[in-house]
C-alpha cells in the first residue's frame with residue numbers, strides 16, 4: 001500500500017506548476033504591448049515577433065516604404081524585403097504600393113518580413129556563393145546569387161508557413177502574380193529562375209486551377225526542364241522537417257543539386273560580420289558537371 005505523501009507532493013507540485021504557468025501567461029501578455037510600424041498597428045503576436053528581433057539585436061528596427069520593383073516595372077512583384085546591416089540593425093522595407101492602403105494587408109507584409117528576421121536572430125543561416133565558384137557568364141556571386149536568395153526564402157517560407165496560415169496573413173497576399181508574367185514572357189530561357197518560379201507556384205499559390213494554367217504555359221513554351229526540376233524542388237521542401245538552424249543546409253544542398261545539376265558543399269564564413277547573430281554559409285562547387293543550360 002502506498003502512503004498518501006507522494007500524492008500530496010504531486011498535488012502541491014501541480015498547483016505550483018499551474019500557478020507558474022498562469023504567472024508566465026500573465027507576464028507574457030503584459031510585456032507584449034501592441035506595437036506600431038509604418039503607421040500600422042500590429043497585432044499582439046506580430047508585436048512579439050518585432051520585440052524578439054529588436055531585443056536579440058539590441059537595436060530598434062528601421063522600417064520604410066520604398067519602391068522595391070525595378071524602375072518602369074508595370075506591376076508590383078516585390079511586396080517587402082528585410083535584412084540586417086553589419087552594425088546589427090534590422091531593416092524592413094515595404095513596397096510603396098502599400099502606402100496608405102489596406103492596413104491589414106500591409107501588416108501581412110510586415111509580419112512576413114518579421115518572420116524572416118526572426119529566423120536570422122534565431123541563428124538560421126544565409127547562403128552566399130564563394131568567389132571560387134565561376135560560371136560562363138561570370139562569378140556565381142554576381143550572376144547566380146539571386147537564385148540562391150530565392151531558394152533560401154522559399155525554404156524559410158516553409159518553416160514559418162503555419163504561423164502565416166494561423167494568423168490568416170497568407171490569404172491576404174496574392175502571390176499568383178507570377179502567372180501574369182509567365183503569360184507574356186517573350187524569352188525562351190528555361191533557366192534556374194523559371195525552375196524556382198515553378199517550385200514557388202507549387203508550394204505557395206494554394207490554387208490548383210491557376211497552377212494548372214501555369215503548368216500549361218511551361219509546357220507550351222517548352223520549359224520542360226524547369227517544370228520537372230521545379231516539381232522536384234517543391235517536393236524536397238514540402239517533405240522537409242526543419243526544427244533548428246542546422247536542419248537548413250541539408251535541405252538547401254539537395255535543392256541546389258536539382259537546380260544546377262551539380263554538387264555543392266557549404267562552410268561557415270569566418271570573416272562574416274554578423275556571425276554572432278547568424279552564420280553566413282559559403283557555397284563551394286564540389287564536383288562540377290558541365291553546365292548544360
Ligand SMILES: [Zn+2]
Nearest residue numbers: 112116153157
Ligand atoms: Zn519571404
